[in-house]
Amino acid sequence: MEILFGGVGDAFSTDNYGTHFFVRSKNDFILAVDCPDSYRRALKENAFEYKAGTLDVGDIDAMFITHLHGDHINGLEMVLAYRKFVTKKKLVLYTTREVINDLWEKRLEVSLGTLFDGQVYQKMSLDDFADVHIVEWGEDAECGPFTLTTRKTIHHIPTAALRITEADRTFGYSCDTAFDPTLIDWLEDADTILHETSFGPAHTPLFSLLELPESVRNKMWVAHLPDELSGEKTDLLRFAHQGLRIDV
Numbered sequence: 001m002e003i004l005f006g007g008v009g010d011a012f013s014t015d016n017y018g019t020h021f022f023v024r025s026k027n028d029f030i031l032a033v034d035c036p037d038s039y040r041r042a043l044k045e046n047a048f049e050y051k052a053g054t055l056d057v058g059d060i061d062a063m064f065i066t067h068l069h070g071d072h073i074n075g076l077e078m079v080l081a082y083r084k085f086v087t088k089k090k091l092v093l094y095t096t097r098e099v100i101n102d103l104w105e106k107r108l109e110v111s112l113g114t115l116f117d118g119q120v121y122q123k124m125s126l127d128d129f130a131d132v133h134i135v136e137w138g139e140d141a142e143c144g145p146f147t148l149t150t151r152k153t154i155h156h157i158p159t160a161a162l163r164i165t166e167a168d169r170t171f172g173y174s175c176d177t178a179f180d181p182t183l184i185d186w187l188e189d190a191d192t193i194l195h196e197t198s199f200g201p202a203h204t205p206l207f208s209l210l211e212l213p214e215s216v217r218n219k220m221w222v223a224h225l226p227d228e229l230s231g232e233k234t235d236l237l238r239f240a241h242q243g244l245r246i247d248v
């Protein structure tokens with residue numbers, strides 16, 4: 001599989017789009033992970049080659065949402081509307097039970113809950129926009145050619161770390177988390193690991209990653225970067241950047 005990095009910034013970044021990426025299977029299935037602000041603009045700028053053109057919102061086969069912070073879901077309203085009105089194909093949405101409990105009533109319903117068709121106002125539900133699949137913590141879920149497994153991270157609100165497996169290859173993603181050695185253990189046997197870094201008690205300081213064993217650091221990429229780390233380089237870790245494409 002390959003990973004296409006759409007954005008690598010943290011919540012406050014002005015240098016980068018919010019951290020999100022696409023996992024592309026051998027047979028071109030596209031799993032999008034998270035959906036920050038300016039989502040379609042990032043897609044246009046990154047211009048990932050896909051079939052005869054470049055990857056766009058209509059090409060996404062499934063999306064996984066890790067948690068409800070805006071820098072991970074502010075673009076979702078646009079994506080759902082675009083899929084409904086432009087490509088006329090519901091979004092296949094994977095997420096946790098905690099996210100689905102709040103996503104519609106506390107977030108999307110206020111803007112997508114009523115549609116005017118020119119004559120009448122129609123009440124809408126999340127099912128009108130998305131086919132929802134709940135991934136239970138720690139249980140495998142099939143998503144096209146991928147198997148997804150989640151683990152709760154240490155963060156302000158329920159947040160999912162992910163293992164994404166296709167055949168014998170696994171990509172591990174910490175998502176937003178305080179430094180958690182037990183999460184590193186859970187990710188450690190993945191072929192490639194993406195880990196976050198940022199400031200504050202619910203994020204991982206860079207020095208904690210720099211102190212990891214070489215065997216882990218050698219397969220790790222770092223994203224969710226504050227602007228303070230823009231352009232930084234170290235021999236000990238690799239920073240992901242927008243438009244980056246890596247094979248797993």
Ligand SMILES: [Zn+2]
Pocket residue numbers: 067069155176
């Ligand atoms: Zn967060």
